[in-house]
Amino acid sequence: MTDIEISVLDKTYRPEHAADRQHKAIADLQLRVARDQFVCLLGPSGCGKTTLLNMIAGLDSQYQGQIRIGRLASRPKIGYVFQSPRLLPWYDVRRNIELVFPAKPPTELIDALLDAMQLGDVQHEFPERLSLGMQRRVAIIRAFAIDPDLLLMDEPFVSLDAPSARQVRNLLYTLWQQRPHTVLFVSHDLREAIALADRLIFLSPSPMRIVADIVVDIPRPLRNDEVQIETFRGTLYSRHPQIADLL
Template structure:
């Protein structure tokens, strides 16, 4: 059971061509419950990737505190980047097992490959993969470490709609097999509604949390585009401040 508390007072960095600092995040407070699929929605450039990097511990140059509550052990964090970041000289399977301990169970990798429909491609090199397949490999790699927290930074960007939908369904299938806390960054509201238990809307810089909304559409009808659109329209009607973020 892993919950995350975010309290970032300030995150700034030098702005290109300017003498002053760019303030990316200011007074951001979030409480992220255990085992929820949470989508962070905000405009491009608002600092969503910066926030994930801070939570992952990749960026420590900020004022504030990130608390990851985990019983009995240090939490394991998986990260799926916008770019799949596969090593071209390693096969699909080798890319997945690269970060695993030497005594890992091969059956775990086999099961992930099967769920993501990549068993037949496990010995293929990345140059022969489509973008959608490469993104599925990066998701498997993150799941293979058995994470307590999974960070996903717009992992389906640039995919065509049918491929993105297929990968989303495979992702949810994996997550439901072993629920854990997921933070999924996107600027696509329909995608967020299709995936999330909870939506958190983030402002333009300096980033702040504007709204937090639960998605009450049953999981078994999340593939119904009519239901997704009806929820989206009601959401925009009830929360007009969100329109400016999309």
């Protein structure tokens, strides 16, 4: 069953720095995503990827079209990992995670997620005492903790050095394997996207359209093999030369 159906006919807005003109961000974007599929969205800066995630999350309703998530009668649960961790500095790690629960937080679930992200030893530390990589892991836990119908991730590893990004990426992948969710993941890093995704969606500059929709057919156990990733990347560029200008 299709978990997400996105049909955005038009998304136009007035930029804050140029309120006298209109900017068409998205035009006739059609995308379907299957349940528990991990999909990476790739495209140039400013093409509208964050705008699209905000529309899917219900934070922006000013567009023409329709976005349907599952066959749910009520509003779906959406986990959102933003580009910045957005942790409250006056709460410790555990309390920052518990904030997403209106009632009693599920202690065992939070313990399991902390262990999976290797943060059990720092659960009572405050954000300022954590590295940026650790803060991003807390943000990922907070999004997973609500058992979302859809998980949105907007460049969650941006500004991390390569080793830290690799560590958090591997932990995310392990957590996703243990607790599969439908994921829409924005990235500028093609290697990162190949390592994580079932599908790669390449997007044009605004007005944003889908340029290519590629299935990643590397077996999951080989996704950390740099040779496999580079081979797939090279084949991708040779078969779809138009994507080179999008990254």
